[in-house]
Amino acid sequence: MNKFLVAIPMILLVSCGNPKAPQQTQGAHAQSQILGDTGVTISRDMSSTQEHDLTVIVGDKNIDISYHDSGFSNFDGYGATLSEDDKAALKKAAEVFAQASNLNEQSSADDQVTYKILDYLSYAPSNYAFESNRYDKQLALKNEGITCIKKNTIVKAEWNTLAASYVTENILVGTNWPNSYGCMGRCGANCGNWLPSSWTKDCMDHDACSYRNTSSGGAADPNCGDEFTESADDWTFGVINGCRG
Ligand SMILES: [Ca+2]
Numbered sequence: 001m002n003k004f005l006v007a008i009p010m011i012l013l014v015s016c017g018n019p020k021a022p023q024q025t026q027g028a029h030a031q032s033q034i035l036g037d038t039g040v041t042i043s044r045d046m047s048s049t050q051e052h053d054l055t056v057i058v059g060d061k062n063i064d065i066s067y068h069d070s071g072f073s074n075f076d077g078y079g080a081t082l083s084e085d086d087k088a089a090l091k092k093a094a095e096v097f098a099q100a101s102n103l104n105e106q107s108s109a110d111d112q113v114t115y116k117i118l119d120y121l122s123y124a125p126s127n128y129a130f131e132s133n134r135y136d137k138q139l140a141l142k143n144e145g146i147t148c149i150k151k152n153t154i155v156k157a158e159w160n161t162l163a164a165s166y167v168t169e170n171i172l173v174g175t176n177w178p179n180s181y182g183c184m185g186r187c188g189a190n191c192g193n194w195l196p197s198s199w200t201k202d203c204m205d206h207d208a209c210s211y212r213n214t215s216s217g218g219a220a221d222p223n224c225g226d227e228f229t230e231s232a233d234d235w236t237f238g239v240i241n242g243c244r245g
Protein backbone atom coordinates (compact mmCIF):
# COMPACT_ATOMS: atom_id res chain seq x y z
CA MET A 1 0.00 0.00 0.00
CA ASN A 2 1.10 3.52 -0.75
CA LYS A 3 2.39 4.88 2.56
CA PHE A 4 1.95 8.47 1.48
CA LEU A 5 -1.77 8.00 0.91
CA VAL A 6 -2.10 6.36 4.28
CA ALA A 7 -0.20 9.13 6.02
CA ILE A 8 -2.50 11.92 4.86
CA PRO A 9 -5.55 11.02 6.93
CA MET A 10 -3.43 10.43 10.02
CA ILE A 11 -2.07 13.96 9.84
CA LEU A 12 -5.49 15.46 9.19
CA LEU A 13 -6.85 13.63 12.19
CA VAL A 14 -4.55 15.65 14.39
CA SER A 15 -5.40 18.92 12.70
CA CYS A 16 -9.16 18.74 12.45
CA GLY A 17 -10.40 15.53 14.01
CA ASN A 18 -11.83 14.06 10.84
CA PRO A 19 -9.60 11.93 8.63
CA LYS A 20 -12.28 11.49 6.01
CA ALA A 21 -13.41 14.82 4.67
CA PRO A 22 -11.60 17.78 6.17
CA GLN A 23 -12.71 20.01 3.36
CA GLN A 24 -16.34 19.55 4.31
CA THR A 25 -17.90 21.58 7.07
CA GLN A 26 -19.45 18.48 8.64
CA GLY A 27 -15.93 17.38 9.54
CA ALA A 28 -15.89 20.02 12.24
CA HIS A 29 -18.41 17.96 14.20
CA ALA A 30 -16.34 14.79 14.29
CA GLN A 31 -15.29 13.65 17.74
CA SER A 32 -12.33 11.37 18.18
CA GLN A 33 -11.97 8.82 20.93
CA ILE A 34 -8.89 6.75 21.69
CA LEU A 35 -9.98 3.34 22.98
CA GLY A 36 -7.77 2.54 25.95
CA ASP A 37 -4.33 1.23 25.12
CA THR A 38 -5.55 -0.75 22.12
CA GLY A 39 -4.11 1.68 19.55
CA VAL A 40 -7.58 1.92 18.01
CA THR A 41 -9.14 5.35 17.49
CA ILE A 42 -12.70 6.04 16.45
CA SER A 43 -13.94 9.32 15.03
CA ARG A 44 -17.69 9.89 14.94
CA ASP A 45 -19.84 12.59 13.40
CA MET A 46 -23.46 12.42 14.55
CA SER A 47 -24.37 15.98 13.60
CA SER A 48 -26.47 15.12 10.54
CA THR A 49 -30.03 13.96 11.06
CA GLN A 50 -29.83 11.87 7.88
CA GLU A 51 -26.56 10.05 8.06
CA HIS A 52 -23.90 9.43 10.65
CA ASP A 53 -20.20 8.88 10.01
CA LEU A 54 -17.81 6.59 11.81
CA THR A 55 -14.12 6.21 11.05
CA VAL A 56 -12.15 3.40 12.66
CA ILE A 57 -8.37 3.78 12.67
CA VAL A 58 -6.23 0.78 13.55
CA GLY A 59 -2.50 0.84 12.87
CA ASP A 60 -2.04 2.62 9.56
CA LYS A 61 -5.48 1.59 8.33
CA ASN A 62 -8.56 3.71 8.03
CA ILE A 63 -12.10 2.41 7.59
CA ASP A 64 -14.79 4.96 6.78
CA ILE A 65 -18.41 4.06 7.36
CA SER A 66 -21.57 6.09 6.86
CA TYR A 67 -24.95 4.80 7.90
CA HIS A 68 -28.57 5.79 8.34
CA ASP A 69 -31.34 4.33 10.48
CA SER A 70 -31.27 0.83 9.10
CA GLY A 71 -28.24 0.33 6.92
CA PHE A 72 -24.95 1.44 5.45
CA SER A 73 -24.54 4.07 2.78
CA ASN A 74 -20.76 3.71 2.68
CA PHE A 75 -18.27 1.13 3.93
CA ASP A 76 -14.80 1.84 2.66
CA GLY A 77 -11.53 0.36 3.90
CA TYR A 78 -9.47 1.60 0.95
CA GLY A 79 -8.25 -1.94 0.35
CA ALA A 80 -7.01 -2.51 3.90
CA THR A 81 -6.32 -6.05 5.06
CA LEU A 82 -6.32 -6.35 8.85
CA SER A 83 -3.49 -8.27 10.48
CA GLU A 84 -4.08 -10.67 13.35
CA ASP A 85 -2.70 -7.94 15.66
CA ASP A 86 -5.13 -5.41 14.20
CA LYS A 87 -8.03 -7.77 14.77
CA ALA A 88 -6.97 -8.52 18.35
CA ALA A 89 -6.74 -4.77 18.99
CA LEU A 90 -10.22 -4.25 17.52
CA LYS A 91 -11.66 -7.03 19.65
CA LYS A 92 -10.21 -5.39 22.76
CA ALA A 93 -11.33 -1.96 21.53
CA ALA A 94 -14.92 -3.22 21.27
CA GLU A 95 -14.77 -4.28 24.93
CA VAL A 96 -13.18 -0.99 25.99
CA PHE A 97 -15.87 0.93 24.13
CA ALA A 98 -18.67 -1.16 25.64
CA GLN A 99 -17.39 -0.56 29.15
CA ALA A 100 -16.54 3.12 28.66
CA SER A 101 -20.01 3.85 27.26
CA ASN A 102 -21.80 1.51 29.68
CA LEU A 103 -23.32 -0.20 26.68
CA ASN A 104 -26.65 -1.91 27.26
CA GLU A 105 -29.99 -2.51 25.56
CA GLN A 106 -31.08 1.07 26.19
CA SER A 107 -27.94 2.59 24.69
CA SER A 108 -28.25 4.87 21.70
CA ALA A 109 -28.34 3.27 18.26
CA ASP A 110 -25.07 5.04 17.46
CA ASP A 111 -23.29 3.42 20.41
CA GLN A 112 -24.71 0.02 19.50
CA VAL A 113 -23.66 0.44 15.87
CA THR A 114 -20.16 1.53 16.87
CA TYR A 115 -19.72 -1.51 19.09
CA LYS A 116 -21.03 -3.92 16.47
CA ILE A 117 -18.76 -2.51 13.80
CA LEU A 118 -15.67 -2.88 15.99
CA ASP A 119 -16.78 -6.45 16.70
CA TYR A 120 -17.42 -7.12 13.00
CA LEU A 121 -14.05 -5.75 11.88
CA SER A 122 -12.27 -7.87 14.50
CA TYR A 123 -13.72 -10.98 12.89
CA ALA A 124 -12.53 -10.38 9.33
CA PRO A 125 -11.38 -13.51 7.50
CA SER A 126 -7.65 -13.89 6.94
CA ASN A 127 -6.51 -11.95 3.89
CA TYR A 128 -9.87 -10.24 3.54
CA ALA A 129 -9.52 -6.81 1.94
CA PHE A 130 -11.91 -4.04 2.95
CA GLU A 131 -12.08 -2.68 -0.55
CA SER A 132 -13.64 0.60 -1.53
CA ASN A 133 -17.39 0.20 -1.68
CA ARG A 134 -17.02 -3.56 -1.56
CA TYR A 135 -20.20 -3.76 0.42
CA ASP A 136 -22.20 -1.93 -2.24
CA LYS A 137 -20.88 -4.18 -4.97
CA GLN A 138 -21.81 -7.31 -3.06
CA LEU A 139 -25.34 -6.12 -2.45
CA ALA A 140 -26.29 -7.18 -5.95
CA LEU A 141 -25.26 -10.79 -5.44
CA LYS A 142 -26.67 -12.99 -2.71
CA ASN A 143 -27.05 -10.62 0.19
CA GLU A 144 -30.34 -11.47 1.86
CA GLY A 145 -30.57 -8.13 3.55
CA ILE A 146 -31.24 -8.63 7.23
CA THR A 147 -33.37 -11.77 7.50
CA CYS A 148 -34.09 -12.83 11.09
CA ILE A 149 -33.78 -16.46 12.13
CA LYS A 150 -35.09 -18.08 15.32
CA LYS A 151 -33.19 -20.28 17.75
CA ASN A 152 -34.20 -23.96 17.71
CA THR A 153 -35.46 -23.83 14.14
CA ILE A 154 -33.77 -25.44 11.16
CA VAL A 155 -32.29 -23.07 8.62
CA LYS A 156 -30.82 -24.02 5.27
CA ALA A 157 -27.41 -22.40 5.20
CA GLU A 158 -26.16 -21.54 1.72
CA TRP A 159 -22.72 -20.53 0.60
CA ASN A 160 -20.14 -20.89 -2.12
CA THR A 161 -16.42 -21.57 -2.26
CA LEU A 162 -13.70 -21.52 -4.87
CA ALA A 163 -14.39 -25.20 -5.48
CA ALA A 164 -18.19 -25.27 -5.25
CA SER A 165 -20.64 -22.76 -6.64
CA TYR A 166 -23.49 -23.73 -4.30
CA VAL A 167 -23.35 -25.60 -1.01
CA THR A 168 -26.25 -26.06 1.41
CA GLU A 169 -26.64 -27.60 4.83
CA ASN A 170 -29.61 -27.72 7.18
CA ILE A 171 -28.50 -26.41 10.58
CA LEU A 172 -30.28 -26.00 13.91
CA VAL A 173 -30.07 -22.34 14.85
CA GLY A 174 -28.16 -21.91 18.11
CA THR A 175 -26.46 -25.28 18.03
CA ASN A 176 -22.88 -25.40 19.24
CA TRP A 177 -20.19 -26.54 16.84
CA PRO A 178 -16.55 -26.95 17.93
CA ASN A 179 -13.68 -24.48 17.55
CA SER A 180 -15.50 -21.31 18.66
CA TYR A 181 -18.50 -21.96 16.45
CA GLY A 182 -20.97 -21.95 19.31
CA CYS A 183 -24.41 -20.44 18.75
CA MET A 184 -24.58 -21.11 15.01
CA GLY A 185 -26.45 -18.32 13.28
CA ARG A 186 -25.42 -15.66 15.75
CA CYS A 187 -23.44 -12.83 14.17
CA GLY A 188 -20.04 -13.20 15.79
CA ALA A 189 -17.82 -15.83 17.31
CA ASN A 190 -19.34 -18.24 19.80
CA CYS A 191 -22.20 -17.01 21.99
CA GLY A 192 -21.14 -13.44 22.73
CA ASN A 193 -21.39 -11.53 25.99
CA TRP A 194 -24.10 -9.74 27.94
CA LEU A 195 -25.12 -7.59 24.99
CA PRO A 196 -28.00 -8.60 22.70
CA SER A 197 -26.89 -10.46 19.59
CA SER A 198 -28.09 -10.49 16.01
CA TRP A 199 -29.32 -13.82 14.64
CA THR A 200 -29.76 -13.84 10.87
CA LYS A 201 -29.62 -15.89 7.70
CA ASP A 202 -26.52 -14.21 6.31
CA CYS A 203 -24.71 -14.80 9.60
CA MET A 204 -25.71 -18.48 9.51
CA ASP A 205 -24.39 -18.70 5.95
CA HIS A 206 -21.12 -17.12 7.07
CA ASP A 207 -20.82 -19.35 10.14
CA ALA A 208 -21.41 -22.48 8.10
CA CYS A 209 -19.04 -21.46 5.31
CA SER A 210 -16.32 -20.55 7.79
CA TYR A 211 -16.66 -23.73 9.78
CA ARG A 212 -16.74 -26.02 6.80
CA ASN A 213 -13.73 -24.34 5.17
CA THR A 214 -11.40 -24.12 8.11
CA SER A 215 -10.94 -26.00 11.34
CA SER A 216 -9.33 -23.13 13.21
CA GLY A 217 -11.46 -20.04 12.62
CA GLY A 218 -10.09 -17.35 10.36
CA ALA A 219 -11.68 -18.46 7.12
CA ALA A 220 -9.76 -17.33 4.10
CA ASP A 221 -11.29 -14.66 1.97
CA PRO A 222 -11.51 -16.59 -1.31
CA ASN A 223 -14.11 -18.93 0.15
CA CYS A 224 -16.07 -17.01 2.75
CA GLY A 225 -15.14 -13.36 2.25
CA ASP A 226 -18.32 -12.73 0.29
CA GLU A 227 -20.42 -14.28 3.06
CA PHE A 228 -18.57 -12.05 5.55
CA THR A 229 -19.36 -8.99 3.43
CA GLU A 230 -23.01 -9.95 3.16
CA SER A 231 -23.30 -10.31 6.93
CA ALA A 232 -22.07 -6.77 7.68
CA ASP A 233 -25.56 -5.24 7.74
CA ASP A 234 -26.92 -8.15 9.77
CA TRP A 235 -24.09 -7.91 12.30
CA THR A 236 -24.46 -4.17 12.73
CA PHE A 237 -28.21 -3.57 12.46
CA GLY A 238 -29.71 -6.99 13.29
CA VAL A 239 -30.49 -6.20 16.92
CA ILE A 240 -31.91 -2.80 16.01
CA ASN A 241 -34.13 -4.56 13.47
CA GLY A 242 -35.38 -7.06 16.03
CA CYS A 243 -33.36 -10.11 14.94
CA ARG A 244 -32.58 -11.28 18.48
CA GLY A 245 -33.02 -14.99 17.89
CA1 LIG B 1 -26.95 -9.08 4.86
Ligand SMILES: [Ca+2]
Binds near residue numbers: 223224
Ligand atom coordinates in the same frame (compact mmCIF):
# COMPACT_ATOMS: atom_id res chain seq x y z
CA1 LIG C 1 -18.29 -17.70 -0.53
Ligand SMILES: [Ca+2]
Binds near residue numbers: 188
Ligand atom coordinates in the same frame (compact mmCIF):
# COMPACT_ATOMS: atom_id res chain seq x y z
CA1 LIG D 1 -21.56 -16.99 14.62
